[in-house]
Amino acid sequence: MKSISSAKLILLQPSPNNKQLPIWTTLSLPSHHRVWLIAFISFLTFASLLTLLTTTSTSSHSPPNPNLSISSAVSTSSSSSSVTPLPSHIFDTLLHYALTANSSSRMDDGDLRAIAAVLRRRAPCNLLIFGLGQETLLWRALNHGGRTVFLDENEYYAAHFEERHPGLEAYDVSYITKVKELPELLAAARSQIKTECRPVQNLLFSDCRLAINDLPNQLYDMAWDVILVDGPRGYHSSSPGRMSAIFTAAVMARSQGAGSAEVLVHDYEREVERVCSEEFLCAENMVGHTDQLAHFVIPRNSAAAAAGEFCVNRTAVPAGSL
CATH class of the missing domain: 3.40.50.150 (Vaccinia Virus protein VP39)
Structure with missing residues (x-):
């Protein structure tokens, strides 16, 4: 059984001949570089997920904007008090x-x-x-x-x-x-x-x-x-x-x-x-x-x-x- 000494990274880039169509290009990476690349991608994924969760939590638990509440109340009051006679x-x-x-x-x-x-x-x-x-x-x-x-x-x-x-x-x-x-x-x-x-x-x-x-x-x-x-x-x-x-x-x-x-x-x-x-x-x-x-x-x-x-x-x- 052959050992895998290198990995291939597939990149998508524009074709120099036709900007409308993509071409597939492969780069060969050494084995130790592959490990670092996987670690780096995993870190980015974890960081993005953590940021998303933090933003969602902050948004759901933050107190309502008082100015928005007052504005809504005034709007509702104005609409009810603006009823005109026939x-x-x-x-x-x-x-x-x-x-x-x-x-x-x-x-x-x-x-x-x-x-x-x-x-x-x-x-x-x-x-x-x-x-x-x-x-x-x-x-x-x-x-x-x-x-x-x-x-x-x-x-x-x-x-x-x-x-x-x-x-x-x-x-x-x-x-x-x-x-x-x-x-x-x-x-x-x-x-x-x-x-x-x-x-x-x-x-x-x-x-x-x-x-x-x-x-x-x-x-x-x-x-x-x-x-x-x-x-x-x-x-x-x-x-x-x-x-x-x-x-x-x-x-x-x-x-x-x-x-x-x-x-x-x-x-x-x-x-x-x-x-x-x-x-x-x-x-x-x-x-x-x-x-x-x-x-x-x-x-x-x-x-x-x-x-x-x-x-x-x-x-x-x-x-x-x-």
Whole structure:
């Protein structure tokens, strides 16, 4: 068996005759040179691998660039705060089609215009609406860029709306009241106005009989800018009535945020809506009304609320006379 006295190193270099094509050239190296060459190549490979591992480790464990984090946060904040209201011509077009819709179940023109005027000023805003109906998609569209939440007594109706209109946010409410119980419920609320039925509180933990306290927790932490009470049913003595909706709207309007919230009550000509609005939303806060719609501007952090009262001057009908 012959001993190997030399090794061949294969190099790739340009051909002197044709620069486009490579030619193979071999160099013969002595045996001891071959050992040193292999050692040198192994060292270079190890050094390259060590450098790669060190760089990767440093990159993965180094703290984030604070300037980059701030920049990202500012960018996110700017994008969320840069939401603009619906362009006026689109707003007017939507309102026009709502007003010209041939439906016996929709609101009167004056009521539609009054609510739209509030949304024109406040949108995009946090809008809470009791009741799903003919105008549901209109209110959601006019509050473009804001958060619009609907509450309805019928869980199947709420699920149906959400299924047919992706992105619409609706929750069902289990009302335990009836229209015929108005005197009893009003008397109970007055007797607990300093405790369970306070004007400023987290309703999630309230035992007031008029408080709606089974909504998702996040809704109680929202500063609602506009609240529309257009549900539940209240046209019959055994209907749930809007006592709880109006009380809950009055507390929510006062309990979070600063400035003021606007509350609108539809079907104001009915006894429950009128009496409960005067009791919890207060005559001094009313800024306008039509035959069927009352508009209240509720100041937050008012002196009356701080004193545990809904109204400065109670003008509601005494509970015993209902």
